[in-house]
Amino acid sequence: MHRYRTHTCGELRKENIDEAVRISGWVHSVRDHGGIIFIDLRDHYGLTQIVIDPSQPFHKGVEHWRAESTICFTGKVVARIPEAVNPKLATGEIEIVAEEMEMLGEAKVLPFQVAKEEECNETLRLEYRFLDLRRESLHNNIILRSKVIARIRELMVAEGFMEMQTPILTSSSPEGARDYLVPSRVHPGKFYALPQAPQQFKQLLMTSGFDRYFQIAPCFRDEDARADRSPGEFYQLDMEMAFATQDDVFEVNEHVLHKIFTEFSDKQVDDIPFKRLPFKEVMEKYGTDKPDLRNPLIMQDATELFRDCDFKAFAGVVDSGGVVKTIAAKGCAGKSRKFFDDMVKFAQSVGSKGLGYLRWNDGEIQSPIAKFLSEETLGQLKELGGVGDGDVMFFIADKLKPTTEIGAAVRDELGKRLGLIDPDVFKFCWIVDFPMYELDDDGKVEFSHNPFSMPQGGMDDLLNKDPLEILAFQYDIVCNGTELSSGAVRNHNPELMIKAFGIAGYDESVVETKFPALHRAFQYGAPPHAGIAPGIDRIIMLLADEPNIREVISFPMNQKAQDLLMNAPGHVEHHQLRDLHLKVHLPKKVEKEIEDQSEPEGGTTD
């Protein structure tokens, strides 16, 4: 018989009755009836009920066994009497009558309960992550993650991709997020950087003649956390294809994502091909480049209808170059006064001066602004929104940018409050035709996304078009309002690349020094190539229906990028710093904190 188990805790069935077995696992619960004692023993695979008869010599100590201790039981599988069958358990038709038991690992009193799915303080969960990971929902999320990644690998290989590794210790990339730096021992004063993405390496692999590359790639960025953004590190399904167009990338991703989302969720997934929406259009309709298409509401422009109207607040905005946007919401005119007041408050909370609305309710217009509008204007608005009795139109007026942002927030909020968002579907779309350039805060032309993207009109556009009009072969894939990834057809032509950088104010030497590898590689016959890198953590979040990314990561950091279990980041020994030629120069505040902390220990002696 195996030292620890002949079966797992999820395995035994009626067919095993009368077998002598041994199983090991964690004490999930103890039910002590004075005489007979029941124990639910749990492992990765399931729960099995152990029965301990008073005649057993180890019966006495059982009442002191704590939940979450690990124990090995040897005994016989028996059928439960019909009334005692537990249909909620896969193993519910049998139980094991224990004949021998061995305590493998005793548990102290728990900081929180494992057998119960109860909300629990985040700090405590992270400090005791190994316990947290035993809890059913988190455990299942991590299992889901493993299965999804395994399936992604299968599907990518089936699509003709090769998984390849790229360096973790590499050079700092000059643009983008803050890097994590690793000091070099051999080269005093020099640093490696952890890759923000394997971007340049995968492009180099394409110039090296590999045709389809992918990698479940760790990426490191020293930026602040969000609910859907883990600080420090995350994983991407990084991929790149040679001699490929934008459509080729879309096709592969549609195959893979559609299969993954269909196979690992019961929600209804959009048919492929997914919708393709130009950036300009989504900004106008949804106010964001990651629209949640489950929400049917759209924004429409009503600027001209308010020009010179008697509603001075809006007319004034239009006069000074602003815009008026409207969102038509069908069938909600009967909502309470409080609903509309709350929506106004909400709009104000996201930076709006107010929120206008027209309610066509029971044949009359209820609205704070209707009295300022002519019959004709009201008619035109009705037509614009396609509304009638029982419907409402909301209005936001401001400069274009704030109007767009407020409109997006109001659209989201209305979608939620009116229950318009179907929780049981996955709505995908590609956002295409991103602009190549935009103006930065100082009014200077800057790359709006990836500087390596191919301009759609090639050299012709770069030479002849207003930079702000140039579109790039740059795209995003969005699901239910979550941006899964950006991607692009890359600019593989050195001349085009230099020209593209030139428009943003960088001369060739900048390209050469900042991106020496690509600059060199593209001069020796680079293939046209394109790629994308969907975020693994976000895919799992969507599949697991988790609002927070920590729920799909085994050992996440907290919001301040600390690992509370491993105590990272931590202080290091002086000799380590010396080896690395480093001296730390701390902010005064931190220096004082360290002094204050060390004083009680170092300052007094008994």
Added chain:
RNA sequence: GGGGGUGUAGCUCAAUUGGUUAGAGCGCCAGCCUGUCACGCUGGAGGUUGCGAGUUCGAGUCUCGUCACUCUCGCCA
């Protein structure tokens, strides 16, 4: 760095307008119980209300400061 939220027993939460000795469930400890499966029953221990000031006859509650966590803006080519 800015804004919002939270902080009360080991855990999850309650505590009327500022008013008696700060409560409950789970967990923990002790006892009872031979068919439960969130077992049940009885009893018990457990609190610097994050921390520090202030207002007040009186503060878990109000004010200020501070710390921690979290959400968010900035940031994330």
